[in-house]
Amino acid sequence: MTSPATDGPDGPVFRLLYRSHNLVPEQDRRRVFGEIFTTARSTNKKLGITGALLLTEDVFVQVLEGDETAVRGLLGRIEKDARHDDVVVLTAETVPERVFSRWAMARVSTDGEPDIPLIAGARGITVAAGRGVTKEQEALLDVMREAAHGQRHEV
Template sequence: MSDAGTTFRLIYSSHSRIPTADRETALARIFDVSRANNKKAGVTGALLITDHYFVQALEGDEAIVTGLYERIKDDSRHDQVSLLESGTVESRAFPRWSMAQVSKSGHADIPLHDVGGRIHPAARATLRVDEIEVLTRMRNVIGADTV
């Protein structure tokens, strides 16, 4: 993982093209593959999902994160991909999450933790201030409730 002052964060939004009937299966596949790949690559972040939109924050080495974003832009499961912000940050907002799924409203977030190399829902997790700030910016993109 990147040291403080050298973490690159990129946030983008996109419109989901996944049919409602296929959503559960498609999203489960996205999370399974992405969590495993992100963990290997040292990438952390969060993916906000609504009925029609995705907003994702990716953190890690700049070359790895921008390469991942380039692949994500070509994914046919979404369109209207828009870069919202990118740049170096002092530290990761999501150091615990290879990719956390978050909801459009603050109370329905799925807190996650790593157990034996696998991500599992936690009974309760307290969000840190920097996590809340980035999640709030992500939710504001789609006009979702804030934390």
């Protein structure tokens, strides 16, 4: 049986984009960010949530797509997480379909570094190879990058 995060575009879905202040001490970031991605990929796959996460020294910007109850529940846990402060929801809406339908979670780069999409499949989480991104994904990734730099932008 496949999870909603592996089925591809699945019709209308709830999408939430938030930005928060990063409270992870600089000396712990490499380890903590690794833990965040490991946990996010596993948890999101179980919940049928897809999305992308952008991390900088100062902020987290994340897009979550899935069932509204599951996404809002995950946001509630994020708001209580000591690694975040000042969680601000930038958009929360039902959209025609997932943009990140196969991404359990992805590391989004800033300033031209490569993005690392991670695919949830029957064998677990793997790095996407050679697929590139769609124009819809690139547009939403650009919104995330703008949000990381403090610019509010509607999706």
